[in-house]
Amino acid sequence: MRLNRFASFVFALVLSAVATAPSFAQPPAPPQGAGPGGPGGPPAAGNGGVPAFFGGPPHKPGGPVQHLADGHPDMQGFWNAANNGGAVFELQNHPTGRRPFFGPGKGAIVDPADGFIPYQPAAKAKAQDLFEHDLAEEPELHCYESGVPKQMYVQFGFQIFQPANYVVLTWEFMHAYRIIPTDGRPHIPANIKLFQGDSVGHWEGDTLVVDTTNLNDRTWYDTVGNFHSDAEHVVERFTPVDTNTIKYEATVEDPKVLTKPFKMEMELDKSSDSKYEQMEFGCIEGNQDVKHYTKDKGGAADVKVK
């Protein structure tokens, strides 16, 4: 997937040029060829060998799941969606790729089994039309938050916090966040539509189950026009597998767009870099980020701890 990811960065940059929108802070492409799982590199690890974080070590399984004083599993730390068949670029099966932008991949949809979004006919035509004519409408090019579920598999990872009665997630990308109360409160009224929706959670054993409604229709599932309506309803399940791994599942309903719900699955991997911190990510402010990457990672910054 290395080359595909690289091609996709180029794709995103091309798109931003087309849209005359600010170009995102894309990190330097990972070095080609020598990484684990890459050509000439050591064998792939469980996630295909792609590092959970750029420049970080490949993902390794951790120890037994630990629990906090409140009895819930401790999922705090920095996480990133593992190589999930290029889902951030195209969520559904893309057996021939979306050339010239990027190559084939399976996406992250496990139900239906063919991996395709079960669109109603008119919606399928609209998604194709968006791909062919309106890629400049890609919401993140306009510095919008990514919505649910896409927020979970954007690049650069996220941090999980577990203060009492909440799970809170923050992303470097677009400085997005999600606040998930787990105190049993109801959803807000349906007429309030939000980019990130309204999420309420509860625990089923070690699994965090999150129900999200109130989503607006201004985000996509990926970068190639796969879209949803404001009737989208998402149920996510976060199940810790070990200290370094979470199984993520999301079931998506959208009666205005889909013939039936679909389900996606992906692995979330924890960063093993104990000094990892999120950087500030400007978007509409202009790309200030490249210089924040250290010189050894291709940036201009001489960042060091005092």
Place this chain on the structure above:
Amino acid sequence: MSISFVDSMVAGAALLALSWGAAQPVQAQNSMARAAYKVPRTPDGLPDLQGIWQVRDTTAAFDVQDHAGALGIPPGRSIVVQPADGNIPYKPEALAKRRENFKNRDMADTLNKCYMPGVPRITYMDYPFQIFETPKYTLIAYEYIHNYRTIFTNGTQHLEGLDWWNGDSRGHWDGDSLVVDVSDFNDQTWFDASGDYHSDKLHVVERYTRTGPETLQYEATIEDPEVFTQPWKISILLYRHTEPNFRVLEYECQAYADEAKGGSK
């Protein structure tokens, strides 16, 4: 007799206390109430500042100093408590720049481009924010354009070489207060909508102290040797939202601007 004597002493003392209390300035009464208030603790034993907070003094975001009304700017009193005159101690040339900024504020205030507001400005803008605490981090999630600040309370130090809109925040607990050292700023944000500004040498030390069940005192000491003759300090009260259905929602400036322009839906 002795009992009634004691009774009358107590009654007299109570009366005296009542009349004394009534005669005290509101401020003194407040500080007495504060001294009596016991700040609650989180399950981890930290002073519990968690909740959704917002200013009531909404004019500070327009101008932190004493000001009469102007077009688009409601009048208000200064939140600058040091120096005592309530004025920001600008260097002479910096004061001229501030006046220039005021004249050009519609174009020159980066807030009008939906950029991140910077610190401390984001604290007293008229949008709520929610504080979350864990032992290693205090997180502030702001409704305004989904800004958030991760305040490290894990003993780590500032990074060098950054120039961030909202700065790099490292905090520690000092008694009942959260003290946050914020640096690594750029020079693109203002303190308010009236052109009060800083350079990239800005250094802010914030202090968050809960003073009652529904109030949080916010103080910030501001240093910038390129712009000010001395450090200065602001103080403003934050109020807790206790409405049971209150939520931090979204204010997505950029998306609304696109909508208004008829661009991306």
